[in-house]
Amino acid sequence: MLFIVLMVSGPFIKIDGEPILMMNIVERRFIIFGQIFWPQDFHIFLLIMIAGVVFIGLFTMVYGRVFCGWVCPQTIFMESVFRKIEYWIEGDWKDRKALDRAPLTASKFIKKTVKHVVFFLLSGLISCVLLSYIIGVHKVVLLVTDHPLNHLGTTISLLVFTFAFYWVYAKFREQICTTICPYGRLQGVLLDKNSLVVAYDYVRGENRGLLKAHEVRADVGKGDCIDCNQCVNVCPMGIDIRNGTQLECTNCTVCIDACDYMMEHVGLPKGLIRLDSEAGISENKPFRFTWRVIGYTGVLGVLLAFITMLLVMRTDVETSVLRTPGITYQLLPDNKVSNLYNIKLINKTNKKIQVHLKIESGPGELKLIGKELIIPAEGTAQTSAFIIMDQTDIKKAKTKMNIGVYADGEELESVSTSFIAPLN
Ligand code: SF4
Ligand code: SF4
Numbered sequence: 001m002l003f004i005v006l007m008v009s010g011p012f013i014k015i016d017g018e019p020i021l022m023m024n025i026v027e028r029r030f031i032i033f034g035q036i037f038w039p040q041d042f043h044i045f046l047l048i049m050i051a052g053v054v055f056i057g058l059f060t061m062v063y064g065r066v067f068c069g070w071v072c073p074q075t076i077f078m079e080s081v082f083r084k085i086e087y088w089i090e091g092d093w094k095d096r097k098a099l100d101r102a103p104l105t106a107s108k109f110i111k112k113t114v115k116h117v118v119f120f121l122l123s124g125l126i127s128c129v130l131l132s133y134i135i136g137v138h139k140v141v142l143l144v145t146d147h148p149l150n151h152l153g154t155t156i157s158l159l160v161f162t163f164a165f166y167w168v169y170a171k172f173r174e175q176i177c178t179t180i181c182p183y184g185r186l187q188g189v190l191l192d193k194n195s196l197v198v199a200y201d202y203v204r205g206e207n208r209g210l211l212k213a214h215e216v217r218a219d220v221g222k223g224d225c226i227d228c229n230q231c232v233n234v235c236p237m238g239i240d241i242r243n244g245t246q247l248e249c250t251n252c253t254v255c256i257d258a259c260d261y262m263m264e265h266v267g268l269p270k271g272l273i274r275l276d277s278e279a280g281i282s283e284n285k286p287f288r289f290t291w292r293v294i295g296y297t298g299v300l301g302v303l304l305a306f307i308t309m310l311l312v313m314r315t316d317v318e319t320s321v322l323r324t325p326g327i328t329y330q331l332l333p334d335n336k337v338s339n340l341y342n343i344k345l346i347n348k349t350n351k352k353i354q355v356h357l358k359i360e361s362g363p364g365e366l367k368l369i370g371k372e373l374i375i376p377a378e379g380t381a382q383t384s385a386f387i388i389m390d391q392t393d394i395k396k397a398k399t400k401m402n403i404g405v406y407a408d409g410e411e412l413e414s415v416s417t418s419f420i421a422p423l424n
Pocket of ligand 2: 200205224225226228229230231232242258260273
């Protein structure tokens with residue numbers, strides 16, 4: 001439930017006036033934790049994505065499919081919202097099966113209609129949340145409050161998402177995990193016998209057999225599984241976890257609760273189905289970190305360190321100072337030489353910034369063509385400038401220079417360029 005609250009409130013949470021997360025693919029505008037990422041920052045963005053994939057891989061190796069059961073929005077909305085509503089309207093799995101088989105009566109018609117209307121409305125709400133992460137919450141609010149035809153593109157997107165979610169939650173359901181989700185298909189590669197999974201303790205449970213009054217199960221060769229089938233009945237994927245870890249299992253742990261309930265009911269210890277590794281059950285070994293996990297952790301650590309370094313070095317303004325193509329140096333009176341430059345600046349913040357430029361690497365004077373250099377919020381600015389040097393200060397035909405970019409007396413970044421001049 002906490003995850004749903006976080007997901008729904010995410011678009012409303014702002015850092016420095018920017019959303020906590022926005023992935024506007026159409027306008028190529030990406031915001032993570034209030035930081036605007038431009039196409040120029042794509043390498044950082046890509047590294048964050050790679051680190052995310054490594055993290056999920058590592059997490060899966062150690063903790064199995066915990067991500068599927070507890071973080072994946074599809075499972076969370078399905079199990080915590082849609083299935084609960086279905087339960088309230090149509091009853092438990094037995095009632096639902098009976099209702100599906102029953103002839104169409106007024107009661108069945110009302111139940112089915114109410115369920116599908118609620119599912120469709122909720123799908124619309126989820127689509128609004130998803131769209132808020134793409135185009136921003138203010139545009140979604142505008143779409144909902146304004147005439148839909150004034151925002152035709154967004155309205156069509158909203159309807160497409162709504163119908164897609166409705167179809168997934170009402171019909172397709174967990175099949176998405178086994179047929180469409182690429183992560184689900186990776187499980188066979190990522191899991192090993194040390195990964196934590198929802199597992200049936202076959203050492204303790206077998207031979208399974210129905211509970212009989214006054215019978216000492218151990219004496220008749222029976223294990224603790226009373227073959228009540230509750231774990232199978234409650235499983236949303238319709239699998240029998242007693243047959244071993246299966247691709248379809250999303251680690252939702254519903255079967256654990258069902259089995260614990262039965263164990264408690266018949267006075268046997270809980271945990272016949274539990275979170276454990278194959279090694280933990282077959283060899284009674286405690287959980288341990290494998291070399292594979294340590295290796296992945298190292299890769300993840302390096303990636304995170306590299307991303308942190310790039311983020312720390314990332315500047316609010318990105319500047320390029322390049323000599324104007326096709327123009328060489330100009331000789332000026334008083335033994336001076338000038339070069340003409342094209343200057344481009346990108347403002348990655350949501351506030352306009354007035355900058356001034358200064359030569360930092362030695363003598364010389366930088367003269368802007370024009371007065372002030374103001375970069376609009378989340379915008380770009382372009383100007384030209386002359387750098388003028390005294391011939392007596394020039395030691396090489398091509399001199400490397402550093403130009404400091406300042407705002408409010410604070411240096412935002414330093415860029416390098418070159419200055420050409422004739423050697424006397
Ligand atoms: S086997 Fe258990 S954990 Fe896996 S999907 Fe079914 S109920 Fe959920
Ligand atoms: S719920 Fe537990 S006891 Fe019942 S069949 Fe499943 S594993 Fe056996």
